[in-house]
Amino acid sequence: MTEPVMSIQDLSVRFRTHDSVVRAVDKVSFDVYPGETLGVVGESGSGKSVTMLSILRLLQESKRLETSGHAWFDGQDLLALRQKDLRAIRGRDIALVPQDPMTCLDPVFKVGNQLSEAIKAHFPGSRGSLRRKGVELLDLVGLPQPDRQYDQYPHEYSGGMRQRAMIAMGVANDPKLIIADEPTTALDVTIQAQIMDVLREAQRESNASLVLITHDLGLIAEMADRVVVMYAGHVVETGDVATIFAHPRHPYTLGLMGSLPQTGGDEKWLRPIPGSPPNLAAVPSGCPFHPRCLLSKGREICRTDLPALDTVEGSHRSACHFKEELADEAAQLLAQAEQIT
Amino acid sequence: MAEIAVPESGGGGGDSLARRERAQLRGLRTLLRNKAAVFGILVLLLFAVLAAAAPLLTSYDPTEQSLSDAFLKPSGAHLLGTDNLGRDILARIMYGGRYTLMIGVLAVSLATAIGVPLGLISGYLGGWVDMVIQRIADIMLAFNPFLLALLLVAVIGVGLKSVIIAAGFGVVPQFIRLARGQALSLREEVYVQAADAFGSKRMTTLRRHILRNSLTPIVVFATLNIGLTVLVAAGLGFLGLGVQSPTPEWGTMLGEAREYIFYASYTSTFPGLAIFLVVLGFNLAGDGLRDVLDPSLRA
Amino acid sequence: MRGLSTYLMGRLVAAVITLLGVSFVLVALIQFLPGDPARVIAGLRATPEQVARIRQQMGLDESVPVQFWRFLEHLFHGNMGTSARTGDSVVSEITARLPFTLELAILGTLVGVVAGITLGVIAATHKDRLLDSFVSMVGVMGISMPVYWLGILLIMLFSVKLQMLPVSGAATLSSLVLPSVTLGVFSMAIIARMTRSTMIDELGQDYVRTVRAKGVVERVVVYRHALRNAFVPILTVIGLQFGTLLGGAVLTETVFAWPGIGRLLVDSISARDYPMVQGIVFVFAAMFIVVNIITDLLYTVVDPRVRLYG
Ligand SMILES: Nc1ncnc2c1ncn2[C@@H]1O[C@H](COP(=O)(O)OP(=O)(O)OP(=O)(O)O)[C@@H](O)[C@H]1O
Ligand code: SF4
Ligand SMILES: [Mg+2]
Numbered sequence: 001m002t003e004p005v006m007s008i009q010d011l012s013v014r015f016r017t018h019d020s021v022v023r024a025v026d027k028v029s030f031d032v033y034p035g036e037t038l039g040v041v042g043e044s045g046s047g048k049s050v051t052m053l054s055i056l057r058l059l060q061e062s063k064r065l066e067t068s069g070h071a072w073f074d075g076q077d078l079l080a081l082r083q084k085d086l087r088a089i090r091g092r093d094i095a096l097v098p099q100d101p102m103t104c105l106d107p108v109f110k111v112g113n114q115l116s117e118a119i120k121a122h123f124p125g126s127r128g129s130l131r132r133k134g135v136e137l138l139d140l141v142g143l144p145q146p147d148r149q150y151d152q153y154p155h156e157y158s159g160g161m162r163q164r165a166m167i168a169m170g171v172a173n174d175p176k177l178i179i180a181d182e183p184t185t186a187l188d189v190t191i192q193a194q195i196m197d198v199l200r201e202a203q204r205e206s207n208a209s210l211v212l213i214t215h216d217l218g219l220i221a222e223m224a225d226r227v228v229v230m231y232a233g234h235v236v237e238t239g240d241v242a243t244i245f246a247h248p249r250h251p252y253t254l255g256l257m258g259s260l261p262q263t264g265g266d267e268k269w270l271r272p273i274p275g276s277p278p279n280l281a282a283v284p285s286g287c288p289f290h291p292r293c294l295l296s297k298g299r300e301i302c303r304t305d306l307p308a309l310d311t312v313e314g315s316h317r318s319a320c321h322f323k324e325e326l327a328d329e330a331a332q333l334l335a336q337a338e339q340i341t
Numbered sequence: 342m343a344e345i346a347v348p349e350s351g352g353g354g355g356d357s358l359a360r361r362e363r364a365q366l367r368g369l370r371t372l373l374r375n376k377a378a379v380f381g382i383l384v385l386l387l388f389a390v391l392a393a394a395a396p397l398l399t400s401y402d403p404t405e406q407s408l409s410d411a412f413l414k415p416s417g418a419h420l421l422g423t424d425n426l427g428r429d430i431l432a433r434i435m436y437g438g439r440y441t442l443m444i445g446v447l448a449v450s451l452a453t454a455i456g457v458p459l460g461l462i463s464g465y466l467g468g469w470v471d472m473v474i475q476r477i478a479d480i481m482l483a484f485n486p487f488l489l490a491l492l493l494v495a496v497i498g499v500g501l502k503s504v505i506i507a508a509g510f511g512v513v514p515q516f517i518r519l520a521r522g523q524a525l526s527l528r529e530e531v532y533v534q535a536a537d538a539f540g541s542k543r544m545t546t547l548r549r550h551i552l553r554n555s556l557t558p559i560v561v562f563a564t565l566n567i568g569l570t571v572l573v574a575a576g577l578g579f580l581g582l583g584v585q586s587p588t589p590e591w592g593t594m595l596g597e598a599r600e601y602i603f604y605a606s607y608t609s610t611f612p613g614l615a616i617f618l619v620v621l622g623f624n625l626a627g628d629g630l631r632d633v634l635d636p637s638l639r640a
Numbered sequence: 641m642r643g644l645s646t647y648l649m650g651r652l653v654a655a656v657i658t659l660l661g662v663s664f665v666l667v668a669l670i671q672f673l674p675g676d677p678a679r680v681i682a683g684l685r686a687t688p689e690q691v692a693r694i695r696q697q698m699g700l701d702e703s704v705p706v707q708f709w710r711f712l713e714h715l716f717h718g719n720m721g722t723s724a725r726t727g728d729s730v731v732s733e734i735t736a737r738l739p740f741t742l743e744l745a746i747l748g749t750l751v752g753v754v755a756g757i758t759l760g761v762i763a764a765t766h767k768d769r770l771l772d773s774f775v776s777m778v779g780v781m782g783i784s785m786p787v788y789w790l791g792i793l794l795i796m797l798f799s800v801k802l803q804m805l806p807v808s809g810a811a812t813l814s815s816l817v818l819p820s821v822t823l824g825v826f827s828m829a830i831i832a833r834m835t836r837s838t839m840i841d842e843l844g845q846d847y848v849r850t851v852r853a854k855g856v857v858e859r860v861v862v863y864r865h866a867l868r869n870a871f872v873p874i875l876t877v878i879g880l881q882f883g884t885l886l887g888g889a890v891l892t893e894t895v896f897a898w899p900g901i902g903r904l905l906v907d908s909i910s911a912r913d914y915p916m917v918q919g920i921v922f923v924f925a926a927m928f929i930v931v932n933i934i935t936d937l938l939y940t941v942v943d944p945r946v947r948l949y950g
Contacts, residue, residue: 058849063768083858091855098853103846106865108943118854153944169854377780479654480661482880483925487887495909495917496669572786576891579788580906592786599792599895606796613789621784628780 004031004072005176005209006055006094011069011079013047013054013233020281024050026233027069029309032177037203037210039224039241041217041256043277047233048213049099052179055079056090073177092122095170097199099181099213101162105154111165112138112150118169137168141198160191164198171202178203179211184219196223217256221245226315229253232278232288235309239316249318249326251295287321295322368633378629384622388615392438401429403436404587412605421611424594425601430608433589434615440590441571441619444505448570449563451509456516457559461551463517464524475521478514486511490573494582504583508570519562523555557634565627568620575616591616651936655929662925663715666918667708670700673914682724694724698915720922721915725908730919734901738923741900745882745889745927747820752827752885753878757867759828760835760874765862767840775832782829787888791822791895819896823888827881834877838870845869871942879935883928 013025025047032038040048053059055071055078071078073094078086090096098104106114115137116130125133131150138146141164154162163183170178180199184192200223203210212223220227220241227244229237229252237250248254255273275292278284284291290302301321309319320326372378391398401419410427413419421430463474481489490507497503527550577583578592579599586593591612598608678695679686686694695701698721699710714720720730763775798818842848843866851861890902897903901920908916 053849056853058852060844087855087857089855090853096850096853098846098850100846104850106847106851106869107945108868109865114851117851117856117860121855121857155945166850169850377776476657476661479658480665482883483658483662483928484921485883485887485924485928487884487890488921488924491887491890491905491909492666492669492917492921495912495914496672568784572784573887575786576788576887579786579891580894582906582909592788595786595789595792599788602792602796609789609792609796613786613792616786617784617789620786621781624780624784 002034004033005074006032007070007072008051008055009070009072011051011054011071012067013050013059014066016064016066017281022280023233023283024280025054026283028230028233028235030228030235030238032209032211033226034176034209035207036225037212037223039220039227040211040213040230041215041220041227042230043256043273044215045277045280046230047280048230049181051230052096052181052211052213056094056096056179057086058096088122091118091175092173093175094177094179095173095175097163097166097170097178097180097183099185101159101166104166105157105162107154110151110153111157111162112152115150115165115169115172118172122173133172134168137172138165140171140202141165141168142194160187160195163187163191163195167195167198167202171206171208174206175208177209177211179213181213182215183212185215229256232283233280234288234319236289236320237318238309239312239314243314243316247316247327249312249316249323250320251293251326252289253318254326255292255294287319295320295325372629372633375629375632377625378632381622381625381627381629384618385626388438388619388622389442391435392442395432395435395439399429399432399435401432403428403433403589406587412601412608414605415607422605422607424598424608425605428587428589430594430611433594434591434611437589437591437594437612437615438619440501440584440588441575441616444501444508444574444584445567445571445619445623447505448509448574449512449567451505452512452516452566452570453559453563455510456513457520459513460517460520460522461524461555464521465528465551471521474517478517481510481514486515486569487573487576490577491580491582494577499577499582499585501584501588504574504577507577508574511573512566512570515566516559516562519558520555523558524551527551527554561627561631561634564623564630568623568627571616571620571623647940648937651933655933658929659926660712662922663711664708666922667711668704670698670707670914671704697722715922720919723908723913723916725911725913725916730916733904733916734919734923737899737901737904740898741889741893741902743816744819744823744892744898744900745885747816748823748885748889748892749827749878749882751820751824752831752881755824756828756831757835757874759832761839761862761867763832763836764839764843772836775836779829779833779836782825782832785825785829787822787826788891788895790825791818791892794818794822795895815896819892819898822895823885823892826888827878827885830881830884831874831877835870835874838873839866842866842870868942872939875935875938875942879932882931886924886928 008031009029011025011028012023015022015024028047028051030038040051042048050059054067057067057078059065059067067079069079073089076085078089081089105111112131112134115134119125119130119133135146135150138149143149143161143164149157149161157165167180167183170180178199183199184195187195196219199210202208210223212219214220224241227238227241228235229244229250231252237244237248237253244253245257248257252273258273273292274294278288278291284303286301286303286305287293287296287307290296293302296302299322305321307319307321309317310323311317312323395403405428407423407427410419410423411425413423413427415422419429419431421434423429424433459474459478463471484492486508490504490511493507493510494503497506574583575590575592575595578590578594579596581593581596583592584590586597594612595609595616598605598612602609678691678698678700682691682694699707702710718731720734722728723730723733726733759775759778763772766772795818839862843862845866847869848861848866851865852858886902889900890905892898893900893902894906901923905917905920905924907913908920
């Protein structure tokens with residue numbers, strides 16, 4: 001296999017509050033390969049955003065934040081890099097399309113200026129050339145009147161337009177890696193599809209790798225080559241999209257797919273996972289999923305030992321003590337049936 | 342397309358007494374950990390003790406003149422020296438603390454007593470009542486605390502009572518603003534609306550729910566404003582328009598000492614330092630209280 | 641732009657109403673002068689005829705609404721009566737002295753704004769570190785410092801001990817330094833505290849993260865983006881504390897023997913020269929209101945969204 005563009009190793013992020021420690025990300029490891037689209041899924045609060053932000057060291061620095069592990073990129077560990085060198089990478093080699101486009105633009109500057117600023121930070125140019133490039137980018141992401149919209153303020157943009165502008169900012173410097181954090185959640189369905197097209201187009205044009213964070217398994221099926229499933233700050237399963245969808249080997253993944261409505265499918269596939277995600281200030285012992293797990297059936301080891309992310313087959317890996325029990329179709333269906341009763 | 346269900350994390354209805362006590366204990370610990378707040382409280386305690394126990398701590402009479410002892414530099418006999426009329430400055434500062442502390446507390450109590458009801462009514466009733474009260478507050482704000490106090494003194498004359506009234510009135514609009522904001526946000530809260538629905542009288546609702554729930558921010562705000570009223574009152578004294586000589590009020594002392602800064606600078610240093618320390622004490626204690634009781638007030 | 645003009649019209653109407661209210665208070669308060677106001681104003685040695693003349697001159701024998709109307713009428717013609725002490729026109733005395741007060745107020749504000757914002761930004765960018773604690777200390781000391789004592793301390797230090805600057809009067813440029821600094825310290829402290837907290841807020845916002853994600857240098861993140869956004873609340877505080885600053889100016893002028901209207905006010909109160917007090921307080925209130933209209937106008941320059949709130 002080719003070398004990964006980015007390799008995350010044992011990444012942990014903790015927030016200390018006055019009376020607790022939030023373990024938002026715990027020993028997370030995964031790779032991103034050139035040109036691929038990696039989907040990252042997991043319920044709200046599973047640590048997806050914190051993982052990505054910590055890689056670029058964009059979490060607000062304070063005494064309360066503890067980050068450890070490695071994020072290898074171009075032979076350098078982003079987590080150990082000097083600020084100056086890190087700045088050279090941010091926005092040029094690695095671009096972030098952040099989660100909420102409504103709050104991610106500076107309200108007091110024209111969108112165009114903010115776009116040009118992204119270019120200027122790495123490729124200083126004349127006012128005119130920056131503007132030309134910016135208008136071009138707005139055109140690329142499908143804004144109808146790029147020349148006019150270049151001079152508008154964020155509050156004059158709709159949600160979809162802002163998301164497009166954020167994508168334009170992301171691809172401005174032809175990055176090697178684009179991290180898109182739920183680029184479509186804030187938008188209505190028709191616009192979602194358009195935005196994904198824009199993102200795909202932009203990615204194809206620059207042949208960048210794309211890390212796509214989402215709640216939406218449908219989107220993963222459509223866009224991603226590989227998947228990382230996160231739960232309570234842990235990676236619980238990872239592998240090719242086709243494998244994961246056909247043969248999930250982690251009850252959480254199975255549960256996620258259970259909450260995915262199947263067209264013309266069975267009623268029983270509409271079950272969401274029972275219970276709610278854990279409070280990350282008090283992650284359950286052993287396997288963090290055990291209080292909600294239907295496969296565990298109260299077995300001791302789930303409560304005592306954290307399962308390792310072990311190989312199932314090829315690059316498919318799962319962190320479950322009893323992943324073998326999910327091996328055949330029958331067991332899966334059985335598990336599904338039990339979820340219903 | 343499917344969204345993974347996003348369950349709310351359970352908040353857990355907090356009602357047990359033990360829980361409240363724990364929270365109070367934690368609050369006290371936070372306050373004590375705040376070194377600045379502790380310093381402020383200690384300074385205030387020191388001045389309170391000096392003021393209360395002045396007759397026990399010094400044998401000098403704060404008003405008795407002795408021209409032969411005028412302008413004695415700080416020494417063993419007069420720790421902070423004597424003023425132009427030979428009075429012991431330390432004794433005057435100790436006794437003067439009584440006036441300063443009293444003025445600060447009474448003035449803010451007055452401002453609270455006037456401003457809070459007006460503000461609560463303004464925010465709770467809304468409509469034209471709100472508009473009238475807000476215009477009045479705007480007018481008072483246009484004068485600002487010190488000018489308002491000066492104007493009042495110009496009308497009602499100088500003296501201790503006038504100073505309390507003037508300094509208190511000076512900050513009334515600030516209290517109106519605060520209480521109005523409290524009433525506005527509390528009015529929206531569900532239980533107040535529920536009380537409305539059950540037909541309990543409006544004023545009862547106002548008293549019971551809003552007053553009780555806005556008590557904490559008002560106490561914090563009041564503490565933070567004592568310092569300001571002390572500054573205003575001493576400022577009046579400094580201009581000769583406050584508590585009148587020979588009463589050992591610190592501002593008045595400073596105003597009289599100002600003439601002698603070139604040959605007896607200590608006569609102005611110490612009264613000024615006393616004002617500064619007491620105001621600092623109230624501000625530090627107020628900041629600390631705010632951080633513990635009501636972080637939302639932080640500005 | 642229609643939104644902007646209706647917004648401004650609203651502010652102007654509110655300002656005029658406030659000024660009318662201020663005038664009413666100034667007129668009505670005379671009723672509370674203990675005893676016969678005319679006698680008080682005329683002074684103890686005045687003959688009954690003089691007292692009667694003053695009563696008539698000031699319209700004190702009329703009802704308050706009539707007096708109020710008179711006051712406005714005269715004001716409209718640039719007349720605020722005559723000083724009970726000197727017999728001069730109140731307006732001409734004030735116009736002669738006002739420039740000194742304006743000079744002091746502007747310089748004091750400048751000191752407060754520049755030093756306050758600088759300190760606040762330093763504190764916010766060094767949150768929970770030593771510099772932050774230092775700024776917090778300076779801030780709380782600044783709001784606890786009696787201006788009059790600070791003025792005296794500065795005079796003792798610079799004029800007496802170091803023999804550097806003239807003590808009082810408004811003769812030279814360097815004589816402006818001590819009074820301006822004295823007056824500016826309180827504003828500096830208020831503005832620093834406000835700047836710190838809004839800057840900490842802003843630096844935690846999502847858009848700041850976006851700017852950082854672009855690989856922009858931290859200086860640009862802080863000054864071009866966060867500070868610009870923090871400016872609206874900071875402007876509000878600058879406007880509001882201007883009132884306090886004017887109050888401080890009265891005291892500062894007294895300490896430094898500054899020939900402005902603040903000291904004139906104190907002298908007039910001592911002399912029970914109520915017409916002069918009325919005039920000066922009116923001018924102070926008007927200055928406060930004008931400054932707040934200016935800060936309102938500046939909002940629209942700083943924040944493009946304000947226009948929408950027409
Ligand atoms: N500054 C912080 N201090 C304390 N806890 C934090 C902080 N930032 C994030 N967290 C916690 O970290 C956990 C992971 O958050 P994160 O935003 O990464 O989730 P997510 O998977 O992106 O969720 P979503 O799908 O809702 O975006 C959450 O429980 C959150 O409460
Ligand atoms: S390890 Fe146990 S609890 Fe965790 S997913 Fe597997 S069966 Fe469930
Ligand atoms: Mg997220």
